[in-house]
Amino acid sequence: MKYRAVIPILLIIIGFISAIAILWDQEFKNYVPVGDNSDLAVNSKMDLDFLKEGRPSYLHFFSEECTNARVNINHINRIITKYGSHVNFYIVNSSSIDAVSLRNKYDIPSSVQIVNDATATLTKSLHVKSLPYALIANSEQRLFFGGNYNNQNGLCGSGEIIWSSPAVALKFLINQQQPPIFPSYQLNFVGCGV
Structure with missing residues (x-):
């Protein structure tokens, strides 16, 4: 009993x-942070063959295997729409989905270049340790900013993504100003480890 x-x-x-x-x-x-961004040297040259000179570049790091990255990519078009006339956008795709399927599935504009990085070799060479993450280079291909899409409560949603640290830093770059000082939770690597 x-x-x-x-x-x-x-x-x-x-x-x-x-x-x-x-x-x-x-x-x-x-x-949970998977690392800090101390390996990212602001103003270092980003010698990447696919970057187009003359305009700033926005690299969005994505993998379909990462839940946060899948949620985030549905909102990234708001940043692309707002700044697409001033910036070259790239999605660095480290998942197995091909570029055409990725573009169709997530309604990515044709102006955005998708860079296939299925082995994450490029992602790792740029010292990106988690997804989703953004690197922004100025028109001379020098690193201007690296940050994630988190607000203090987690991943930025549709209404907040335009105020995420990458979007704000991009606005400052376009206005030819230095980026503001962001808190570490917006700069460090959180999300899915690479």
């Missing part, structure tokens, strides 16, 4: 632990 009361309690405890494990796997682990 004593053991009958213990079984429901054990089931509740197991259910609670399972729910926490699922939340960790799906959500919480994406907000």
